[in-house]
Amino acid sequence: MRPKLGIISLTCCEGCEFAILDLGKRFLKLHKYFDLIDFHLIEDKEGPKKFDLVFVEGSQVTSEDIETLKRIRKKTKFLYALGVCATEGGVQKIKNYHQEVVDPKFVYKKPQKLSNTKVLPLENYVKIDGKVLGCPIDGEDFLRVCYEILAKNYSVNLERPVCYECQIRKYKCLLSEDKPCLGSASVGGCKAICLSGGLPCLACRGVLRDLNFENFKKAILDRVPEERFWQLLETYGVKDRVGKSKVQNPNVK
Amino acid sequence: MKKLTIKINHVDKIEGHAGFVGDIINGDVAKAKFEVQIGIRLFERILLGRNFEDAAIITARVCGVCPVVHYLTALKAIEDALGIKLKKEIIILRKLLMLGQIIQSHSLHTYFMSLGDFFGLKNNLDLAKKFPKWTNDALAVRDFGNELIFAIGRRSIHPVALRVGGFRREPDIKKLQKLSQEIDEIITCAKNLSLFFSKLKYPKFFRQTEFIALTQPKEYAIYDGQLISSGGLRVAARNFEKMIYESQVDEVNRIKGKDNQTFMAGALARININHKKLNSSAKSILKKSKITLPSYNTFYNIFAQTVEIVHCLEEAKKLFAGCLTLFAVAKKNRQDNFLEKFNTKYKIKAGKGFAQIEAPRGTLYHTYQIDKNGKITWANIITPTAIFINNLEEDLKIYLPNLKKLSSAERERKIKMLIRAYDPCITCSVH
Numbered sequence: 001m002r003p004k005l006g007i008i009s010l011t012c013c014e015g016c017e018f019a020i021l022d023l024g025k026r027f028l029k030l031h032k033y034f035d036l037i038d039f040h041l042i043e044d045k046e047g048p049k050k051f052d053l054v055f056v057e058g059s060q061v062t063s064e065d066i067e068t069l070k071r072i073r074k075k076t077k078f079l080y081a082l083g084v085c086a087t088e089g090g091v092q093k094i095k096n097y098h099q100e101v102v103d104p105k106f107v108y109k110k111p112q113k114l115s116n117t118k119v120l121p122l123e124n125y126v127k128i129d130g131k132v133l134g135c136p137i138d139g140e141d142f143l144r145v146c147y148e149i150l151a152k153n154y155s156v157n158l159e160r161p162v163c164y165e166c167q168i169r170k171y172k173c174l175l176s177e178d179k180p181c182l183g184s185a186s187v188g189g190c191k192a193i194c195l196s197g198g199l200p201c202l203a204c205r206g207v208l209r210d211l212n213f214e215n216f217k218k219a220i221l222d223r224v225p226e227e228r229f230w231q232l233l234e235t236y237g238v239k240d241r242v243g244k245s246k247v248q249n250p251n252v253k
Numbered sequence: 254m255k256k257l258t259i260k261i262n263h264v265d266k267i268e269g270h271a272g273f274v275g276d277i278i279n280g281d282v283a284k285a286k287f288e289v290q291i292g293i294r295l296f297e298r299i300l301l302g303r304n305f306e307d308a309a310i311i312t313a314r315v316c317g318v319c320p321v322v323h324y325l326t327a328l329k330a331i332e333d334a335l336g337i338k339l340k341k342e343i344i345i346l347r348k349l350l351m352l353g354q355i356i357q358s359h360s361l362h363t364y365f366m367s368l369g370d371f372f373g374l375k376n377n378l379d380l381a382k383k384f385p386k387w388t389n390d391a392l393a394v395r396d397f398g399n400e401l402i403f404a405i406g407r408r409s410i411h412p413v414a415l416r417v418g419g420f421r422r423e424p425d426i427k428k429l430q431k432l433s434q435e436i437d438e439i440i441t442c443a444k445n446l447s448l449f450f451s452k453l454k455y456p457k458f459f460r461q462t463e464f465i466a467l468t469q470p471k472e473y474a475i476y477d478g479q480l481i482s483s484g485g486l487r488v489a490a491r492n493f494e495k496m497i498y499e500s501q502v503d504e505v506n507r508i509k510g511k512d513n514q515t516f517m518a519g520a521l522a523r524i525n526i527n528h529k530k531l532n533s534s535a536k537s538i539l540k541k542s543k544i545t546l547p548s549y550n551t552f553y554n555i556f557a558q559t560v561e562i563v564h565c566l567e568e569a570k571k572l573f574a575g576c577l578t579l580f581a582v583a584k585k586n587r588q589d590n591f592l593e594k595f596n597t598k599y600k601i602k603a604g605k606g607f608a609q610i611e612a613p614r615g616t617l618y619h620t621y622q623i624d625k626n627g628k629i630t631w632a633n634i635i636t637p638t639a640i641f642i643n644n645l646e647e648d649l650k651i652y653l654p655n656l657k658k659l660s661s662a663e664r665e666r667k668i669k670m671l672i673r674a675y676d677p678c679i680t681c682s683v684h
Contacts, residue, residue, distance in 0.1 A: 009270075010292075011291050011292035011294065012317075012680070013314050013315060013316050013317040013320070013680050014268060014269065014316075014317040014318065014680055015314070015316075015317025015318075015320065015410045015411060016317065017317065018317045018318055018410055019317075019410055021361070021365075022399055022409060022410070024392055024395075024396060025392070028378065028381060031378060036378075060292075061291075061292020061293060061294065062290075062291070062292040064290065065292060090314070091294070091296075091299065091311050091314045092292075092294040092295070092299070094299035094311075095294075095295055095298065095299050098298075098299070098301075098302070101298060101301055101302070102295050102298040102299055102301075103298070104293060104295065107293070107295055107297050107298055107506075108501045108506065109499070109501060110501065114293055114504060115292060115293075116292075116293060116295075135314070135411065136317065136410045136411055193407065193408050193413065194408075194413045196407050196413075196414075196422070197406070197407030197408065197412070197413030197414030197421055197422050198413070198414060198416075198420075198421030198422040199310070199413040199414070199421060202310075228304070231302075231303055231304070231307075235307070235310075235311070
């Protein structure tokens with residue numbers, strides 16, 4: 001029996017699913033080794049009773065989201081959080097930090113029956129076995145996890161700052177141009193893709209575990225006011241990860 | 254009283270989660286409701302207090318299938334607020350980026366999400382087995398769109414290289430040149446695909462409605478234009494909100510016109526309004542198909558998308574020719590950021606900006622107000638799906654009685670097919 005692979009999305013932009021679809025032929029090849037299920041973008045049948053590996057993208061905003069997540073957890077052997085919405089909360093988590101202004105009544109004239117819970121990483125609701133990082137994810141990381149599970153050979157993600165990947169590619173250092181780049185504090189693996197486009201890093205892969213937060217903060221505050229510093233950390237919802245010693249490691253158990 | 258309730262819990266193969274509930278009582282449709290099943294993310298509010306440059310970065314995350322359109326519309330609206338005029342070269346590159354987006358999104362929707370419906374293929378991967386050549390062609394076309402986005406935006410999902418006033422980094426010129434060499438081959442693939450789609454058997458359907466799209470005097474409007482409707486509406490972006498009213502159903506602020514009319518937006522609407530400005534091959538495919546325009550059969554939206562793919566590729570070819578000067582500058586100028594001199598310099602000031610763009614699924618509208626420090630103080634986004642969702646329900650009300658005699662599975666298939674023909678994007682509509 002081929003292992004059953006599911007990809008499920010909660011509330012999000014579904015960009016990570018497209019990152020997977022964009023693998024094109026390499027994605028189709030995955031069908032040789034897996035039964036692909038509940039990938040709602042291309043297939044239209046209900047999922048089976050048991051899964052071997054499920055990727056969950058998005059964050060829980062509606063009560064159905066939480067139910068789906070808990071139901072899937074019971075059905076599957078491995079559950080991976082896919083993309084920053086699942087691992088940290090993503091852009092929709094910004095509202096957590098500004099409850100006073102981010103109220104549905106400002107977007108909807110008469111907000112009726114809208115579920116608007118705080119956005120939290122999925123690991124706050126269920127046990128997760130690993131993470132695929134990024135906003136959006138790199139399709140390669142997804143493939144790697146799939147084949148590792150298949151081979152029962154679980155690698156450990158090395159934590160290296162974005163700066164490392166940026167500098168080996170000889171991109172211009174934005175910090176040296178006085179732009180508030182979070183690369184020095186952020187988990188790499190992204191091939192510094194934002195930096196290739198000149199966009200300062202916004203820590204979509206989370207912050208380093210052994211970060212010297214005070215030094216990092218000082219370096220950014222030399223460039224922008226403190227309010228902006230915290231705003232940047234809020235972008236993908238990593239603000240509550242910094243300044244604490246224990247940050248979840250994106251490792252497979 | 255004979256009551257028939259039709260319930261579809263999950264309409265698959267659309268972007269986002271949605272269902273459908275319909276009631277037919279004594280042969281009359283009492284209810285036809287398209288149910289959105291996705292949480293609210295409150296984009297318009299999370300932007301408040303943030304820097305104006307964040308608008309594009311954050312709103313791109315509204316949608317993973319069409320991030321480029323949100324990215325560009327946000328930039329355009331902010332540039333409008335700051336009174337920035339872009340240079341010709343920058344606009345060419347942005348238009349190319351936009352074409353890449355439409356090619357990518359349409360080829361995914363027409364081939365990988367809709368085609369299976371016509372052959373009763375449940376699993377779209379069976380398509381690859383049944384039509385290996387078409388699948389390869391469709392993949393090639395989609396890859397081309399993706400690579401075009403990647404070359405200019407430096408990432409195909411959620412691009413990074415653009416900023417207010419121009420570009421942060423120049424495009425990958427080598428890649429653009431390579432793409433400009435491959436484009437004839439891709440146009441052939443797209444033409445064949447479109448001809449193939451023109452011969453499919455589309456279900457019969459007719460309901461007169463009002464089409465809405467941007468228009469331009471000399472070109473097929475995508476990146477810019479004025480909004481008009483087949484009902485005689487003509488409105489500048491800054492007055493758009495005054496011409497419509499919003500009502501909340503589920504999580505979506507749906508749009509209707511002032512006369513309570515519903516609007517159809519997207520490829521079919523654009524073709525109906527702007528078909529005279531299509532490029533030559535696209536035009537000839539449309540002519541060969543013998544469809545009478547304007548077409549009121551929503552199912553033809555799928556075919557219209559394939560025509561647009563051809564048009565966009567032809568347009569890209571034209572624009573590549575316009576890029577030659579840029580390529581020459583790039584070659585002469587070995588330094589990294591040769592594009593910098595094409596960027597427009599600006600000063601931050603308070604203001605309100607509006608912008609519209611023809612996204613793959615229809616007209617997208619963004620508006621922002623910023624204060625003198627460049628902080629966003631107001632934002633509103635109206636997406637294509639929010640515009641046409643009422644129209645979709647009206648269509649379903651007309652369509653349902655035709656399906657009474659079918660088996661429930663067949664009925665469900667047809668309903669899903671009509672919904673899919675619209676190419677609704679639920680993640681966009683709930684933002």
